[in-house]
Amino acid sequence: MAFKTLNEGNNPVAVGRERLLGLVIVGLSGDELVQAALHLRRDSTRGHYPIFADTQAWPGQEASQGPILDCLLDGYVTGEDDALTRAEQYWAAAADKTDLPVHNSDARLLSYLLMRPDIDLAPIRDWASPEIYRYPLIEAFGVTDCAELLNRLAARGLIRRQSIVERLRLCPACHGGHALFVDICPNCEGLEIEQDQSLHCFTCGHVAGERAFLAGAALQCPNCRTRLRHIGTDYDRPMEHYGCRQCNERFIDPTIVARCSICNHQTRPERLITREIGRYTLTEQGRVCVLAGMTDEMPSPVLPDGLITPPAFEYLLSWQSALADHHRQCFFTLLMLRMRRRDASSDAPADTQLARKLHELSQRIHHALEAGELATRTQEGEFWILMPQAGEERVRELMQTLETWLTDDSGRPIAGVDLQARMMASNDPRASGADGAALMQRLASTTTERAHA
Numbered sequence: 001m002a003f004k005t006l007n008e009g010n011n012p013v014a015v016g017r018e019r020l021l022g023l024v025i026v027g028l029s030g031d032e033l034v035q036a037a038l039h040l041r042r043d044s045t046r047g048h049y050p051i052f053a054d055t056q057a058w059p060g061q062e063a064s065q066g067p068i069l070d071c072l073l074d075g076y077v078t079g080e081d082d083a084l085t086r087a088e089q090y091w092a093a094a095a096d097k098t099d100l101p102v103h104n105s106d107a108r109l110l111s112y113l114l115m116r117p118d119i120d121l122a123p124i125r126d127w128a129s130p131e132i133y134r135y136p137l138i139e140a141f142g143v144t145d146c147a148e149l150l151n152r153l154a155a156r157g158l159i160r161r162q163s164i165v166e167r168l169r170l171c172p173a174c175h176g177g178h179a180l181f182v183d184i185c186p187n188c189e190g191l192e193i194e195q196d197q198s199l200h201c202f203t204c205g206h207v208a209g210e211r212a213f214l215a216g217a218a219l220q221c222p223n224c225r226t227r228l229r230h231i232g233t234d235y236d237r238p239m240e241h242y243g244c245r246q247c248n249e250r251f252i253d254p255t256i257v258a259r260c261s262i263c264n265h266q267t268r269p270e271r272l273i274t275r276e277i278g279r280y281t282l283t284e285q286g287r288v289c290v291l292a293g294m295t296d297e298m299p300s301p302v303l304p305d306g307l308i309t310p311p312a313f314e315y316l317l318s319w320q321s322a323l324a325d326h327h328r329q330c331f332f333t334l335l336m337l338r339m340r341r342r343d344a345s346s347d348a349p350a351d352t353q354l355a356r357k358l359h360e361l362s363q364r365i366h367h368a369l370e371a372g373e374l375a376t377r378t379q380e381g382e383f384w385i386l387m388p389q390a391g392e393e394r395v396r397e398l399m400q401t402l403e404t405w406l407t408d409d410s411g412r413p414i415a416g417v418d419l420q421a422r423m424m425a426s427n428d429p430r431a432s433g434a435d436g437a438a439l440m441q442r443l444a445s446t447t448t449e450r451a452h453a
């Protein structure tokens with residue numbers, strides 16, 4: 001064994017010359033090795049690092065620990081050089097990025113997968129677990145509902161299910177996978193049923209189980225005492241091959257119910273929840289996102305009222321501005337609308353009317369826009385509209401629509417409220433070379449304004 005720094009207990013040996021590249025658990029096997037591996041995987045900053053054990057711990061005798069160790073460890077190494085060579089391969093897959101996202105369990109799992117492009121994230125089967133299948137690695141990253149996390153990351157396109165390992169039927173009450181399928185009497189729902197072929201006497205019409213008809217080696221109706229010799233002439237055998245000792249009901253097939261052995265919930269088998277357990281890998285989209293450190297869900301730039309967020313607006317305005325600066329055929333108009341109470345001591349009706357107008361405007365403004373035009377709201381009562389390729393006529397038309405909205409019910413300006421509309425075209429000298437933020441700043445601080453009359 002070629003480990004220079006053999007530590008006591010389960011202290012792992014560090015791999016790496018300039019910086020820590022991985023860890024080797026030395027001198028442990030069986031359950032102790034599992035516990036040491038879990039401990040290292042739970043580490044919130046290094047849980048995704050390559051973690052090996054020395055070859056002496058190769059699970060031979062303790063084969064029962066093999067599957068869980070396969071999930072937690074990156075394999076077994078013969079010495080420090082072997083560990084170093086292999087750890088470097090994991091980091092190469094991550095473009096040697098040392099600051100992979102690890103701020104939550106989603107990020108840790110995605111960073112882990114980024115470093116292991118050739119493996120599938122596989123579950124282990126554990127009969128003692130309520131869901132039967134477990135992902136020990138994801139559990140070590142601090143997740144209680146692994147299926148929820150996997151479904152969520154797959155829905156976002158960051159991971160993909162490579163194959164299905166099992167299709168489970170889970171209890172609708174506790175989501176456990178330990179359902180018992182029990183045959184019961186369709187009449188009294190009791191368990192006291194038995195297989196018992198029915199006989200039907202043609203003479204008197206009596207139907208009962210075959211046992212009741214047995215008279216020595218012959219058959220005799222227990223009701224009318226007729227000897228039954230020929231099937232089809234004296235008697236026949238109806239389809240009801242089951243009998244209930246509890247209620248004497250005779251039936252063709254018993255009813256099957258699913259009974260949860262965890263919470264005792266009883267239901268029809270078709271009411272059980274289907275869950276597919278699978279093996280997962282990182283997608284290309286996932287790889288790009290982890291490398292960029294963007295593992296969290298991005299909020300949509302489009303708000304429910306059809307406006308876009310101010311950062312998205314600023315970004316697109318910068319883009320339009322750059323286009324207009326470099327391509328003569330590209331131009332745009334930027335419009336700012338501002339509604340403010342004229343003075344703080346104004347009366348309540350103006351406040352109410354202003355609040356109502358602002359709400360109405362934010363709900364309606366995107367209906368006034370044409371395809372390609374965008375609007376945002378930077379503060380209460382301040383709206384911005386970006387109109388790419390809009391000629392004077394289009395600008396005038398939008399202004400007219402908005403001016404109709406910016407009045408009270410009788411078409412007069414709202415009392416006590418100042419309304420301003422300012423605009424800047426991309427051929428305005430002030431617009432040249434400016435990014436989105438600068439353009440908005442210049443338009444907001446401009447002194448020549450078009451006041452709403």
Ligand SMILES: [Zn+2]
Nearest residue numbers: 171174260263
């Ligand atoms: Zn249950």
Ligand SMILES: [Zn+2]
Nearest residue numbers: 185188244247
């Ligand atoms: Zn019964």
Ligand SMILES: [Zn+2]
Nearest residue numbers: 201204221224
């Ligand atoms: Zn009979």
